[in-house]
Amino acid sequence: MTHIITSLCLRDSGCVEVCPVECITPGKPQEQWPLFYIDPDTCIDCGACVPECPYAAIFPEDEVPSAYTAKGGEFISSVGLSGHYEGTNHHGDAVVLETAKKLTKGETVDLSADVQANYDYYKKGPGYNAK
Numbered sequence: 584m585t586h587i588i589t590s591l592c593l594r595d596s597g598c599v600e601v602c603p604v605e606c607i608t609p610g611k612p613q614e615q616w617p618l619f620y621i622d623p624d625t626c627i628d629c630g631a632c633v634p635e636c637p638y639a640a641i642f643p644e645d646e647v648p649s650a651y652t653a654k655g656g657e658f659i660s661s662v663g664l665s666g667h668y669e670g671t672n673h674h675g676d677a678v679v680l681e682t683a684k685k686l687t688k689g690e691t692v693d694l695s696a697d698v699q700a701n702y703d704y705y706k707k708g709p710g711y712n713a714k
Contacts, residue, residue, distance in 0.1 A: 586632060587622035587701050589694040590659040591640035591651075592618040593680065596634035597673035598641065607632060611709055617660040617682045620699070620704040649695040655688025668669050692714075 608624035619660025668683035
């Protein structure tokens with residue numbers, strides 16, 4: 584089993600630095616792969632990345648919510664969304680996403696598709712070539 588970074592990810596990068604097996608990579612190209620992804624073949628399921636994520640975007644694979652209820656104000660990022668997000672990452676570097684949507688309080692979103700997207704990145708996408 585692996586951990587999954589869901590579409591709540593806004594590319595902070597703190598998770599990358601704490602991973603003891605260096606299995607987290609930013610999706611590239613960002614327009615097609617807007618999240619960070621965890622290599623399921625390398626992840627040791629230690630969970631070090633979970634508390635480091637300021638967006639609470641990382642879950643054990645079997646706990647990725649199919650009905651996540653927004654607290655309000657958080658963003659999701661996913662291909663097909665056309666909203667704009669600007670912020671800074673763990674190092675103070677600018678993060679700009681054109682595939683974002685701001686969630687309203689009580690809005691429910693299904694994050695379960697992010698599990699397959701993570702596997703696709705490493706089996707079909709450019710992450711396949713990263714090994």
